Structure formats: structure tokens, C-alpha cells
Amino acid sequence: MDFTKKLLAIVMASTMLVGCTVPGSHLTVDDKNIVSSGQSQDSDVSDQVNVYPLTANVVNQFKAPAIFSKTNPSLDAEIVRYQYRIGPGDILNITIWDHPELTIPAGSYRSSEESGNWVHADGTIFYPYIGLVKVEEKTVTEIRTEVAKRLAEFIESPQVDVNVASFRSQKSYVTGEVNTPGQQPITNVPLTLLDAINRAGGLAADADWRNITLTRNGEEENLSLYALMQRGDLTQNRLLRAGDIVHVPRNDAQKVFVMGEVNTPKLLKIDRAGMSLTEALSNVGGINELSADATGVFVIRSKKKTVENDPVIADIYQLNIQEASALVIGAEFALEPYDIVYVTAAPLTRWNRVIRQIMPTISGFNELTEGVQRVRNW
Numbered sequence: 001m002d003f004t005k006k007l008l009a010i011v012m013a014s015t016m017l018v019g020c021t022v023p024g025s026h027l028t029v030d031d032k033n034i035v036s037s038g039q040s041q042d043s044d045v046s047d048q049v050n051v052y053p054l055t056a057n058v059v060n061q062f063k064a065p066a067i068f069s070k071t072n073p074s075l076d077a078e079i080v081r082y083q084y085r086i087g088p089g090d091i092l093n094i095t096i097w098d099h100p101e102l103t104i105p106a107g108s109y110r111s112s113e114e115s116g117n118w119v120h121a122d123g124t125i126f127y128p129y130i131g132l133v134k135v136e137e138k139t140v141t142e143i144r145t146e147v148a149k150r151l152a153e154f155i156e157s158p159q160v161d162v163n164v165a166s167f168r169s170q171k172s173y174v175t176g177e178v179n180t181p182g183q184q185p186i187t188n189v190p191l192t193l194l195d196a197i198n199r200a201g202g203l204a205a206d207a208d209w210r211n212i213t214l215t216r217n218g219e220e221e222n223l224s225l226y227a228l229m230q231r232g233d234l235t236q237n238r239l240l241r242a243g244d245i246v247h248v249p250r251n252d253a254q255k256v257f258v259m260g261e262v263n264t265p266k267l268l269k270i271d272r273a274g275m276s277l278t279e280a281l282s283n284v285g286g287i288n289e290l291s292a293d294a295t296g297v298f299v300i301r302s303k304k305k306t307v308e309n310d311p312v313i314a315d316i317y318q319l320n321i322q323e324a325s326a327l328v329i330g331a332e333f334a335l336e337p338y339d340i341v342y343v344t345a346a347p348l349t350r351w352n353r354v355i356r357q358i359m360p361t362i363s364g365f366n367e368l369t370e371g372v373q374r375v376r377n378w
Contacts, residue, residue, distance in 0.1 A: 048311055050303075054319045059332045062317065067224075069232035075192070078239050083139045084188040087169025087242075088123055091116040092135070094147060097159040102128055116165040129154045140164065140188075164188060170242035174200040177207035177248045186242050193238045194228060196246055208251040209272040214238055215245040226272050256335050258284045260343035261292035270337065277319065278330035280341050287321070287343050294322040296344030301336060 052062070086092070093116045096102040117125040123136025130150040135143050140162045148160040170186035179201030184191060193214065197203065209226040221238075225248075228236035240246070254270040263285030268275065277299060281287065287294065299317040303310070319330055335341070 048313045049316050050312055050314075051316045051318060054317050054329055054333060056329055059329050063332060064334050067227045067231040067233055070235050072234035072237055075234065075237055075239060079190045079192075082190045082239070083141075084164065084167070084186070085137050085139060086119055086123075086135045086143065086164070088119050088121050088136065089168035090119045090164055091166040091168070092119065092125060092140075092143070093117070093163050093165045094127065095161040096151065096155070097161070099155060099158070119169070172196060172240045172242065172244040172246065174246045175248070177204040177250050178202065179204055184240070186240065191240045193223070193236075193240060193246060196240055197225070197248075203248060206250050206252075208249045208254055210254075211249055213245075213247045213249070215247070216241065216243070230272065253337050255337060256280060256339045256341060258341040260341075261288045261345050261349070262286065262343050263288055270335065275335045276331045277333045277335060277341065278327045280335060281327075281330065281343075291345055291349040293344045293346040293349075295320045297321055297330075298342045298344070299333070299335065300340040300342060302338065 052058070054062070094102075117127065119125055119135055124132045124134050127133055127147065130147065133143070133147060133150070138146075144160050144162040147162065148158050151158040151160065164187075167185050167187040171183045172186060172191065173182070174184055174196050175181050178197060181200060184196045184199055193212075203209065203225070207225075209229070210224045212223045212225050214221045214223055223236045223238070224233075225236070227233040251269060256268050256270065256275065258268060258280055259265045262281065266284055268280055268283055277297075281297070287297070297319040299319075301315050301317070303312050303315050317333065319326060319333070321327055321330070
């Protein structure tokens with residue numbers, strides 16, 4: 001009996017010693033300062049989520065509004081009324097017919113830009129006989145009228161023609177995921193958002209089609225090139241003005257996470273056409289038919305705060321695909337960036353995992369007991 005007690009004491013001491021030298025990393029918070037968040041440490045996260053079962057009757061409530069082809073009458077009217085207004089740096093060509101002494105010809109070796117009238121920083125040009133002419137913020141029609149009126153004091157019935165030889169004063173900018181980012185000059189031809197993207201060489205492969213930003217006077221407007229270019233929604237188009245910045249972001253944020261009892265858990269990127277729940281499951285090889293609980297296909301979505309101090313941190317959408325036809329419902333549910341698709345394990349699978357964890361301990365205990373018995377018999 002004394003020998004058995006000694007043996008058990010040795011085994012227990014060895015076990016404790018082994019427990020102190022287990023290989024691999026470990027982190028414990030027991031000996032660390034835990035910063036309080038102002039909430040009880042015992043609060044359950046389940047109190048801070050809403051769960052919505054996805055059924056054929058309610059899935060339409062969670063669908064994003066459909067995108068249809070639309071006209072843009074306001075943009076059409078704005079283009080019809082559009083007139084370019086002169087600014088500093090522009091170069092004007094002013095022609096006085098039948099008075100070549102007032103018109104400097106371009107000639108064989110001088111371009112229109114070289115022979116034209118440069119608009120100075122104060123917004124004026126100098127013209128013979130009439131001196132300084134204020135042209136900034138005026139159209140070529142207004143400039144033509146003023147020059148003709150002032151020249152009438154020196155020339156009988158002057159015939160004046162004014163055009164812009166070079167547009168240099170006003171620019172818009174296209175940045176981000178386009179093939180040729182840079183400046184886009186504002187000219188006498190109206191420049192729309194779609195025109196600017198095309199002039200920039202089109203969208204790059206990693207462009208986020210759905211979240212284009214147009215910055216004007218420090219204010220941002222979100223637009224969708226997917227709706228404009230793929231669905232024909234012309235209300236997403238804009239007439240660009242001087243100083244506008246069109247930014248096409250990368251699609252790095254367009255990702256969802258698929259985890260749990262699926263065949264290939266992975267991170268997926270939402271393409272320009274979007275991604276449904278069924279598509280996401282298909283992209284990872286479907287659920288694991290041997291271990292997954294088909295009633296527990298969840299989409300976990302962080303809740304956007306619309307009310308201050310809202311305790312709800314996430315919305316969870318549950319799809320039951322025990323009946324495979326329910327995948328049609330999943331095809332109608334569109335995923336959003338940073339959604340987490342999680343497939344739970346079946347109860348039997350969880351039980352088997354517990355058994356696999358404790359079996360080595362049970363086997364080791366049996367071997368130890370048999371060893372003690374052999375020693376006792378010896």
C-alpha cells in the first residue's frame with residue numbers, strides 16, 4: 001500500500017512538472033490588468049445581437065433595392081445650358097475680319113497657342129486700340145460682344161470672332177484604380193464623370209465599381225459605376241466642374257469571411273456584380289455534409305449605428321438549408337463587405353470532438369491503473 005502511494009505521488013509530481021513545460025506558446029490574462037469597458041464582465045454578447053430567420057416570405061425585406069435603367073433629365077438640361085467660362089492661363093484667338101493688322105496670323109511656324117492672347121493672372125488680356133479687356137468668368141460670346149463694342153469707336157462695324165486656342169485654367173482629376181490617373185481638362189465640350197473615366201483609360205482590374213467618390217468644394221458624394229455602366233442608371237452620372245476629384249478606390253474592402261463547417265474556409269472578394277449567400281457557399285465547396293448542421297447557416301453583420309448608445313452590435317441572419325431548395329432563398333440574400341458567413345457543426349460532430357479530446361486522457365489513466373496493478377501484484 002505504501003509503495004502504491006509513493007508511485008502515485010511520483011506520477012502526480014511528474015504530471016505537474018510536465019504541465020509546466022508544455023511546448024508551444026501560451027497566453028493567460030489571469031495575471032494581467034484587465035481594463036474595464038464600463039460594462040459588467042459577465043455580460044453576454046447574445047444580449048447584443050438580433051437574429052433574423054431567412055425565409056421565402058421575409059428575404060425580400062433584406063434585399064438591396066433593385067437597380068434599373070434610368071434617364072437623367074437634369075444632367076441633360078445642364079449639358080444643354082453648358083458654356084465654358086474663361087480663366088487665367090487660357091489662350092484666346094481674336095480675329096477681326098478685314099483688318100489683318102489687328103489679327104496676328106499663326107503662320108507656318110507659329111501655333112494658335114503661340115500667337116493667341118494669354119489671359120493673365122488678373123483675368124485680363126491686352127488688345128490693340130482698346131487696351132485691357134476683363135475676360136475672366138466670361139464666355140466667348142460675351143467677350144466677342146465687348147470687344148466689338150469697344151472697337152466700334154475706331155472701326156466701322158467690326159466683325160469679331162473669338163475662340164479658345166488652349167484650355168489651361170480649369171482641370172478636374174481622376175485618381176485611384178484607373179489605367180491612366182491624372183488631370184482631365186475642362187473645355188468647351190462638357191465633361192461628364194463617365195467621359196472622364198473613359199479618358200483615364202477605363203477602370204483597373206482591382207477597382208471598386210460600387211463606391212466611387214466625387215469630391216466637390218470639400219464635400220464628397222458616393223456614386224456607383226456598377227449602376228451607371230452595367231445597369232444603365234444615368235442618375236449616377238455627373239457633369240464635372242473645375243477642381244472636381246473623382247476617386248476610384250481599390251476593392252480591398254469588398255471582402256467576406258466564410259468559416260465553420262464548410263469544405264474550404266476562406267476569404268472571398270465581392271466582384272462588381274455582387275455576391276449572394278448561395279454564391280459564397282458555392283465558392284468554398286459548399287457545407288461539409290458529414291459535420292455541418294444544415295439548419296445553422298448564419299450571416300453575421302456588424303450593425304451600423306443609427307441611434308446613439310444602441311446596445312445591439314450585430315445582426316445575424318439564419319438560413320435553414322436542410323431542404324436544398326432553400327438555397328434559392330440564399331441566392332436572393334446579397335452579402336455586404338465584412339460579412340461573416342458561419343456554418344455551425346452538428347450536435348453529433350461537437351460530441352465526437354469532445355470524445356476525441358478526452359480519449360487520450362482516459363487511455364492514459366487506464367494504462368496508469370494497469371501499471372499500478374501490475375506493480376502491486378509483483
